[in-house]
Amino acid sequence: MTFQDIPPELNQLSNEIIGLAIKVHKALGPGLLESSYKECLYYEVVNAGYFSEKEKPLPLVYETVKLDLGYRIDLLIENKLVVEIKAIDALADIHTAQVLTYLKLSGNRLGLLINFNVPLLKNGIKRLVL
16 A cells, blocks of 8 residues: 555545644644643644544454453544654654554554654654555
């Protein structure tokens, strides 16, 4: 799957969520806890009229067994966009793997990995497709 295969409306949704994340970052700046950014972005997303679930439980299904192991999507927007929020020094490969795993387990195709602990938010955003 590539970004070209993503439906235009899903790309538009991700662009709008990125815009809301930039709004939050401009207001708060870097240096806060992840939970602060998550709550503020959730507020902006809902205020913009999108259906969003915060800390959405994500079970692992192995063969016929459904395991609740505590996986949670930070924000699931419109039941199709996975958003994982970080407030760390730098994103690592494990964070990318986390979002790709959430996409696989949830059956969604597009995710945003957003690190708010950067001076310019565009440098802390990764769009990931499965």
